[in-house]
Amino acid sequence: MEKSAETVGSVDLKPPASDVGALGWIKTNLFNTPFNSFLTLLILLCLYKTVPPFIKWAFLGGVWFTNGAQCKVAEGACWSVVTQNLRFILFGFYPYEQQWRPAVAIVLLIGFLLYSRERRHWNRKLLVAWPLGLAVMGFIMRGGIFGLPVVETTKWSGIILTLLLAIFGLTAAYPLGVLLALGRRSQLPAIKMLSVIYIELIRGVPLISLLFMASVMFPLFLPEGITVDKILRAQVAIILFTAAYIAEVVRGGLQAIPKGQYEAAESLGLDYYQKMRLIILPQALKIVIPPTVSILISAFKDTSLVVIIGLFDLLKTTQVTLSNPEWMGFSAEAYLFISLVYFAGCFSMSNFSRRLEDELRT
Amino acid sequence: MSAVTPDPKDPSQLTHSAGIPFWHDPAKRSVVYQAVALVLVFLAGYYIFSNTQANLRRQSIATGFGFLQREAGFAIGESMISYSAANTYARALFVGVLNTLRVAFAGIVLTVFLGIIVGIARLSTNWLVSRLAAAYIEVLQNIPVLLQLFFWYAIFHDSLPLPRQSFNPLPGVFVNNRGFYFPVPASDPVYPWMGAALLAALAASWLMRRWAKKRQDKTGKRFPALPVAFAMIVAFPLVVWTTGGAPTHMNMPHLRGFNFAGGISVSPEFAALLLGLVLYTSAFVAEIVRAGIQAISRGQTEAAMSLGLRPGLVLTLIILPQALRVIIPPLTSQMLNLTKNSSLAVAIGYPDFVSVANTTINQTGQAIEGVLMIMIVYLFFSLATSAYMNWYNKKKALVER
Numbered sequence: 001m002e003k004s005a006e007t008v009g010s011v012d013l014k015p016p017a018s019d020v021g022a023l024g025w026i027k028t029n030l031f032n033t034p035f036n037s038f039l040t041l042l043i044l045l046c047l048y049k050t051v052p053p054f055i056k057w058a059f060l061g062g063v064w065f066t067n068g069a070q071c072k073v074a075e076g077a078c079w080s081v082v083t084q085n086l087r088f089i090l091f092g093f094y095p096y097e098q099q100w101r102p103a104v105a106i107v108l109l110i111g112f113l114l115y116s117r118e119r120r121h122w123n124r125k126l127l128v129a130w131p132l133g134l135a136v137m138g139f140i141m142r143g144g145i146f147g148l149p150v151v152e153t154t155k156w157s158g159i160i161l162t163l164l165l166a167i168f169g170l171t172a173a174y175p176l177g178v179l180l181a182l183g184r185r186s187q188l189p190a191i192k193m194l195s196v197i198y199i200e201l202i203r204g205v206p207l208i209s210l211l212f213m214a215s216v217m218f219p220l221f222l223p224e225g226i227t228v229d230k231i232l233r234a235q236v237a238i239i240l241f242t243a244a245y246i247a248e249v250v251r252g253g254l255q256a257i258p259k260g261q262y263e264a265a266e267s268l269g270l271d272y273y274q275k276m277r278l279i280i281l282p283q284a285l286k287i288v289i290p291p292t293v294s295i296l297i298s299a300f301k302d303t304s305l306v307v308i309i310g311l312f313d314l315l316k317t318t319q320v321t322l323s324n325p326e327w328m329g330f331s332a333e334a335y336l337f338i339s340l341v342y343f344a345g346c347f348s349m350s351n352f353s354r355r356l357e358d359e360l361r362t
Numbered sequence: 363m364s365a366v367t368p369d370p371k372d373p374s375q376l377t378h379s380a381g382i383p384f385w386h387d388p389a390k391r392s393v394v395y396q397a398v399a400l401v402l403v404f405l406a407g408y409y410i411f412s413n414t415q416a417n418l419r420r421q422s423i424a425t426g427f428g429f430l431q432r433e434a435g436f437a438i439g440e441s442m443i444s445y446s447a448a449n450t451y452a453r454a455l456f457v458g459v460l461n462t463l464r465v466a467f468a469g470i471v472l473t474v475f476l477g478i479i480v481g482i483a484r485l486s487t488n489w490l491v492s493r494l495a496a497a498y499i500e501v502l503q504n505i506p507v508l509l510q511l512f513f514w515y516a517i518f519h520d521s522l523p524l525p526r527q528s529f530n531p532l533p534g535v536f537v538n539n540r541g542f543y544f545p546v547p548a549s550d551p552v553y554p555w556m557g558a559a560l561l562a563a564l565a566a567s568w569l570m571r572r573w574a575k576k577r578q579d580k581t582g583k584r585f586p587a588l589p590v591a592f593a594m595i596v597a598f599p600l601v602v603w604t605t606g607g608a609p610t611h612m613n614m615p616h617l618r619g620f621n622f623a624g625g626i627s628v629s630p631e632f633a634a635l636l637l638g639l640v641l642y643t644s645a646f647v648a649e650i651v652r653a654g655i656q657a658i659s660r661g662q663t664e665a666a667m668s669l670g671l672r673p674g675l676v677l678t679l680i681i682l683p684q685a686l687r688v689i690i691p692p693l694t695s696q697m698l699n700l701t702k703n704s705s706l707a708v709a710i711g712y713p714d715f716v717s718v719a720n721t722t723i724n725q726t727g728q729a730i731e732g733v734l735m736i737m738i739v740y741l742f743f744s745l746a747t748s749a750y751m752n753w754y755n756k757k758k759a760l761v762e763r
Contacts, residue, residue: 029489036488036491039491043494187392188392190396191399194400201737204744204745205702205737206705206716206736206740207702208706209716209733209736209740212716212733212736213733216723216729216733217733220413220414220417220418220730221410221413223416224420301507307709308508315509315512329520331512331520332516332517332520332521335509335512336513338509342504342505343501343504346503346505347500347504350504
C-alpha cells in the first residue's frame, strides 16, 4: 500500500486492466461503440444458430466410407459420395489401372508451381524447364514411350482436363495478349483498328458464346474431311477469350510507362522491337503482374464452362457421379468438395499475387 | 500517322528520297506491314467464308434469318409476355431476351446493394464484422460461378420438399422444390393510383432537391432534403391507399392439384441463377467499394471534420463523391460481367436468351445465325451499359480548372 502510494504521480502508471490483454482487445475490437456491440452480439447469435448444426451435419453425423444405401439412412452429410468416387471425379475416363500416371503428372506440376513461387528462382533455366516439364507431363499421360500404353486425349477428363485447359490456355493466351496490346498501342492505324475490334468484340460477348462457336460453328469453317478434336476447339476458344482480357491489362501497363522511357530508348537508336523487348515490356509486364494473376484466376475458374458444351472436366465428372442412382441427392457434399479444390487453386494464386505485389512495390 | 504527314522533327523524313531501300524507310515499311496484315485477315476471312459456303451447300442448310418466322414448337418455362409453342422463333427469342434482362436487372440492383454493404463491413472497426466480410469475399470470389449456380440449384431442387410438404415460414409464403410462392395484394382500382402517387412523390422530391440546392447556394442554409423526400415517397401512396378504402385483400398462394396457384412465384431456376450471380459478383463489388473508400486519404475526412461537418455529411459530401469516381469504372465492368455470366442460365435450365437460342440452334441447325445473334445481343447489352456508365462517369468526373 505504501509503495503504491509512493509511485502515484510517477510515469509508471499501468493502464486499466480493461484496456490491455484479451479484455482490452475485445473492448477495442468488438465493443468500441454501441452499434458495434449490437453487431457483435447479432453475429454471435447467428453463428450460434448456424455453426453447431453445420458441424453436426458435416462431421458428427456425417458418414465417410459407406455405400449409397447406408448414406440414405445417415443423419448427416454423405461424404462417401466423394470418397467412393474420388478416382472417377478426379481422373474421369482415364483407364483405372493407369491413373497413377496423371497423379504423377499432377504432383510434378505442383512441384513446378511451388518451385516457381520463389522470385529468386526466376531465371532463363526455369523458362526452359517449364515447356520441358509440361512436355514430360504430356508424355507421361499420353504414353507410347517406355512401354507405357497409349491413352488418347479423348480419355483425359476430370481434373486433368481442367488443368490442361487452364495451363495451355494461359500459356498460349499470354503472348497473344501481349501482341494484341502492342497492336492496340501501335502507330499503324490498320493494325490498331484490327486489335481494337478484336479486343472489344471478344470482351463484349460471354465466353459461352465463344464455346458454342467452337463446338457448333467451327466445324463449318473447315474444309470437308478435316475435323479438329473437340477439346482442342474449346481450348482455342478459351485462348482467344483470355487473350483479349490479358491485352487490356497489358495495355494498362504500357500506358503507365512514362513517355521519357520511350523517348530514351529511341534516342539510343533502338528500333521498335529492341525498344519494346529491352526497355518497355520488361517494365510494363512487371507492373501488371497482380492484375494478370487475377485474369489467370478467372480463366482457371472459367474452364468450368466447358461443361455446357459437354466436355468432361472436373465439374462434369462430379455431375456424372451424381447422376448415378446410388449417389443421387448428395450434390451438396460433392459440390462442396470440388468447391474446395477450385478454392485451393484460386486462393493460392491470389495469395501469390498479393505477395508479389508487396515484393514488387518499389 | 507519320506515313501521311511530313514531320520535320522525324529524321527519316529528311533523308526520304536519298535512295534508301524501302525496307529501311519507316514510312513505307509501315504501309507494307499494314497491307500485309489486312491482306492476311482478308484471306483468312475469305477462306472461312468459302469453306462455310461449301459446307452449308453440302449439308443443304439454308442460310439467312427466314427461320425466325417459323413456328418454334417448344415451350418456355417462364415468360414475361404471353408465349406458347405455336409462336414464332422470333417471339421465343424475344422471350429469352426479356428473361435475360429480368435476371440481369434484378441481379445488378441486388449486387450493388449487397456489395456496398459487404465492402463497408470489410472496413468496419468491428473485428468480427470485418473478418466475416473478408471470408465472404475470399470464399465467393474463388469458386467458379457455374459451380455456385449448380450448388444453389441442387440445394433448391434436392433439399426442398415436394409441394404437398411445403415449408411455410410465414403465413402465405410457401417454399418447395417447384419454387417460392408469395402472396400479392389482390388487384384493386386503387393500386394504379398508388403507383401514380409514387411517381408524383419522386418528381416532387427531385424538384425539391433542386430547390434546396439552389437555396443552399444562395443563402448557405441546408434543407433536410433526404428525410423530406423519404417522407413524401412513403406518405403520398399511403394517403391514396387510405382514401381508396384501404383494401387489404391478398391473393394467397394455395395448393391446387400438384402445385400452387395464386400469388406470385419464383422458379427455383431463377432463384438459383439470381442467388449465384448476386453472391459471386457482390464479392467483387465489395472489393471495389473497399478499394474506392480506402483510396480517399485520411486527410479528407479530417479536413471535413475540422470544418465542423457531422459524420453523415462527411460521408455524403466529401468521401462518397470522391470514392465514386474510383469505384464507377470497375463497377461497370462487374455489371457487364454479371450480365454476361447470366448466360450460364443455360446450364441450369432457366430460359434466358442463350438457352432459347441454343434450343433454336439444335432444332433448326442454324448454328451461324444463332451464335451471331447471341453475340450481337450481348454486344448490344455491353455497349449500352458502358455508354450509360461512361455518361455517368463523365458527370461525376473531377472538373479540373
